[in-house]
Amino acid sequence: RTLYSFADAGTETFESGVLRQGRPFFWEPEVARPWVVTSGAANTGAFSAATPDLKQDESSSLSATFTQAVAGSFLFAFKVSSELNYDIFRVLIDGVPQFALSGELDWTGIVIPLPAGEHTVTWIYQKDDTGSDGADLVWIDDVFFPESAVFTSIESSSTEGLPGEYS
Numbered sequence: 001r002t003l004y005s006f007a008d009a010g011t012e013t014f015e016s017g018v019l020r021q022g023r024p025f026f027w028e029p030e031v032a033r034p035w036v037v038t039s040g041a042a043n044t045g046a047f048s049a050a051t052p053d054l055k056q057d058e059s060s061s062l063s064a065t066f067t068q069a070v071a072g073s074f075l076f077a078f079k080v081s082s083e084l085n086y087d088i089f090r091v092l093i094d095g096v097p098q099f100a101l102s103g104e105l106d107w108t109g110i111v112i113p114l115p116a117g118e119h120t121v122t123w124i125y126q127k128d129d130t131g132s133d134g135a136d137l138v139w140i141d142d143v144f145f146p147e148s149a150v151f152t153s154i155e156s157s158s159t160e161g162l163p164g165e166y167s
Contacts, residue, residue: 010066010145014047019062026064026151033060035123041139043077043107048141051125059126062140064151067118072146074112074121080105081135086128089138093121107141114146 014037019027029035033052042048051060080089084103091098091110098112125138145151 010143010149010151012143012145013045014042014049014141015045017047019049028063028065030059030061033058035060035062038139041079043079043109043139043141045141048079048139050139051137054125054127054136056127057129059124061122061124063120063122064143064145065118065120066145066149066151068114068116068146068150069148070146071113071115072148073144074114074119074146075109075142075144076140077107077109077142078105078123079107079139079141081137082125083128083136086130087136088126090124090126091121092124094119095122109142116148 017037017039019029019035019037027035027049033054035049035051037047038050039046040048040050049062054060074093078089078091080101081104082089082102086102088100088102090100093112093114099110123138123140127136
């Protein structure tokens with residue numbers, strides 16, 4: 001396994017039309033039910049990341065891990081269309097819940113101050129086991145990582161096709 005990192009004042013608007021382009025962001029979608037990039041709704045531009053079509057009592061998560069050299073602000077926009085009080089959108093930073101929302105919420109921006117250090121941001125959408133309302137989706141867009149963020153991911157690496165020596 002190889003550790004990749006990339007330092008950049010990172011802004012993700014999903015305008016590439018795909019979720020995982022590798023550097024710089026290394027999005028970590030849930031394998032069983034990954035988030036997708038869609039043109040169905042966007043805070044700005046044409047694209048945003050959205051939860052997949054979930055069945056009752058299913059959830060899906062998306063996360064990104066980064067290290068920042070100095071304290072800074074993490075910002076993003078979100079939209080929720082779910083069953084009020086039952087299908088819940090949660091945001092966690094380093095495993096600590098930041099907020100939990102449900103119902104019909106149009107695009108809203110949020111700013112979360114973060115200290116220096118390594119952080120993992122996780123977006124989770126959990127459907128309950130009964131009922132359905134709204135689009136049953138959550139969207140995120142315009143994700144602004146702190147200016148000093150260094151993004152990391154551990155990915156499988158293959159040595160096939162690589163030279164055995166370098167000089």
